[in-house]
Amino acid sequence: MELALYCPLCGYYEKKTDTPGRRGDYYTSVSVGPLFGQLLAFQFAAWLEPIRCADARLLIVEAGAHDGRLARDILQWLRVHRAELLARLEYRLIEPSPSRRARQRETLGEFTGTVRWADDLAIGEPVCGVIFSNELLDAFPVHRLGWDARHRRWFEWGVTLCKGRFDWTRLDPSDAGRWIEEFFGPLPPELLDVLPDGFTTEVCPAATDWWRRAAASLKRGKLLTIDYGLEAEEFLQPARAAGTLRAYRRHQPAADPLAEPGEQDLTAHVNFTALRRAGELAGLKTEAFHTQAQFLTAIAERAWQPGRGFGRWTSAETRQFQTLTHPEHLGRGFRVLIQSRD
Ligand SMILES: C[S@@+](CC[C@H](N)C(=O)[O-])C[C@H]1O[C@@H](n2cnc3c(N)ncnc32)[C@H](O)[C@@H]1O
Structure with missing residues (x-):
């Protein structure tokens, strides 16, 4: 980013x-x-x-x-x-x-x-x-984090090059758990019980x-x-399951934040x-x-x-x-x- x-x-x-x-x-x-x-x-x-x-x-x-x-x-x-x-x-x-x-x-x-x-x-x-x-x-680079429901742990999404285009890849190990705690506080177990697999959010230490x-x-x-922007708890809601990272081009949201780097705006x-x-x-x-x-x-x-x-x-x-x-x-x-x- x-x-x-x-x-x-x-x-x-x-x-x-x-x-x-x-x-x-x-x-x-x-x-x-x-x-x-x-x-x-x-x-x-x-x-x-x-x-x-x-x-x-x-x-x-x-x-x-x-x-x-x-x-x-x-x-x-x-x-x-x-x-x-x-x-x-x-x-x-x-x-x-x-x-x-x-x-x-x-x-x-x-x-x-x-x-x-x-x-x-x-x-x-x-x-x-x-x-x-x-x-x-909102224009500072973020870390994109995902929830692995089966293993009950957070992971970080990294970016890899795959057949000539950028794609998401899970980073392991990562600091995701520590970041979630730092930015959202300890999450109650009842929330983690219902958080869907793949729930995504961002943190921006920068x-x-x-x-x-x-x-x-x-x-x-x-x-x-x-x-x-949002208060911390507003990030962790069903409507934001895909996170807030967005790409914009000519006043329209663009589908893929990884596409055409340098040609579209990225924000979270x-x-x-x-x-x-x-x-x-x-x-x-x-x-x-x-x-x-x-x-x-x-x-x-x-x-x-x-x-x-x-x-x-x-x-x-x-x-x-x-x-x-x-x-x-x-x-x-x-x-x-x-x-x-x-
Ligand atoms: C979304 S634009 C906002 C432009 C302007 N403030 C406005 O309201 O129209 C974000 C701006 O922040 C600048 N920027 C990013 N990181 C910065 C930093 N560390 N210090 C100062 N400016 C920075 C970018 O280059 C860009 O010009």
């Missing part, structure tokens, strides 16, 4: 330039229009304005910024409505890929001086401000590790992610329980776990008050808001986890 998405020569995110949006393979809240970034900017400003950090610059850190459009929407709104705050801010993009960084530089040319780049979350550098991502962690490092670097402020649902626990173990407080509809509606309620930086919405903005919050569009599937350190 890591190579299929990120190989510098043939990875999906390296080769394709228009992955989200109408011409790409999937929509994100960013491709709906600038309102998403504007509402985030309003909320970030409310969080950042009271923070005073004597020994560090105020930061907004965005990871997985892709073409930089969300950063531009946020910065443009801040420039018009919160100019004083913007003057004290650095906007940092965490971007390991040189080609995506070049694209982001193009998109954000008007904000030279405010925007900086880093390869990774800097270990040991304290962040005072907001660290956030939109649809980052996502939890990323969250742990982000939490550790947050000195004061908020850590937030928006993504589609985020385990929000695991993230929340990792953040709390790093000393963060969980502030909220909402659907995107609840999160954006609560922001809009405050943003609509006179003098807050939003005038009367145009019909285009109203349509954007509906798409972002409607349960059948992006409102229910996307969830928002917010943790903080005072």
